Amino acid sequence: MSETLAVMIVYPIVEHINPFKAAADDYRAKVNRLTGFANNALKKHSNSIDENAISDYLTAFLHEQKSRNGGDGFTDPQLMRALLDFFVAGTETISTSTLWALLFLIHYPEIQKKLYDEINFISDNKESDIEWNDHTNCPYTNAFIQEVFRCRPVTPLGLQRMTAKDVELEGYFIPKGTPVMGNIWSVHHDPKHWKNPEAFQPERHLNEEGDFIFSNKIIPFCIGARVCPGEKLARMEMFFLITNLVKNFEFSSDPSSPKLPEMTDGVKGFLYTPHHYKIVAKARI
Structure with a gap:
């Protein structure tokens, strides 16, 4: 669809x-x-x-x-348009990113264990639920989320824009009024910036001391004046989803399936989503 x-x-x-x-x-x-x-x-x-x-x-x-x-x-029509944008852009994108994240978790149980150990350590030490302020103490969790955004950008080509004036870019003339789209996938998989770009490696976002390295070369929310206005909220949502899911459940593949769900390919459309798959969520004691 x-x-x-x-x-x-x-x-x-x-x-x-x-x-x-x-x-x-x-x-x-x-x-x-x-x-x-x-x-x-x-x-x-x-x-x-x-x-x-x-x-x-x-x-x-x-x-x-x-x-x-x-x-x-x-106006009322503008308000209605904004509300619909909130629903479409604010729910479908994060839910799709979460589906990719769960897929990576069942493919890499060692990564899932590292996440759980970090999240469990933080929550046990404070004896309360994970809060947003805790994200600064969760370098591996942040690295995991950033690698999910890098490997599987939900909108590989971003949103369509239009040139406001004639412009020349690297020898190419683009006249005013031309629809343009940014290739986010290309940026996230550029071998000039990423070693083994097709590999899922959260460690690439950690320094030698284990601290998280935020990368401005990962742009799932686009860049510039038209960057997604919900970026901060989306990052908070993703952090809370991952930490609470991993803290409370251990994820594995469907035991009745002969092989793991497809991870290297998905359904290509306006959004890039994983193929439907089954997963087992076992409650942690």
Whole structure:
């Protein structure tokens, strides 16, 4: 399904023929369900807005909309578009990254053990749940997450942009108004920057002392003025998901399957997702 949607993004005219028409209809039905959910949330907030307590995005938007009389882009259609973007961009991407992470965990049990030992040590020492402040004390966990982002960027070609003016780049002339896409996959797998780029190696993000090395050459959220506004939230979500999953469960492959799930290839579309696979999650004692 994602592959057909990806084709329609580039060639929207094909949505009138099958199998693209069926995929487009299914996508519209999902959007309509999301729109209905967002409309209900909007009604509840509109009826109970407290201008002295800005507790979330919806309340803040409605407050600004009232103060600006609906001007400066603070309109109902703009709010609905933003809410849909939050759902699509903020859930599908992190859930897909988590699926890739779990796949790496069952392929590399020694990596899973290192993660568990680090996470368990931190949580035992503080005798409470992992908090965001703890991420500075989890170098291997950070290295693992960064390697997941590097090896399997969820959007290998990023989002489509358009040149605002004529530009020449490395001898190529790109006229104003040209759609352009950044090749994130190429950046993440460039052998000039990464030794054995196809290999999954969290240790590449640790220095000799075992400290985590943040890399600006890993750009799953794109770069520049149009970088994903939810980057910080996404990194926090990924950290909490990985630490809590590994702390509470030991993951292994389906014992009824003759081989491990496919890891070197996935479903190519607008998003790059792993093929469906089964996994065993055994609760830790």
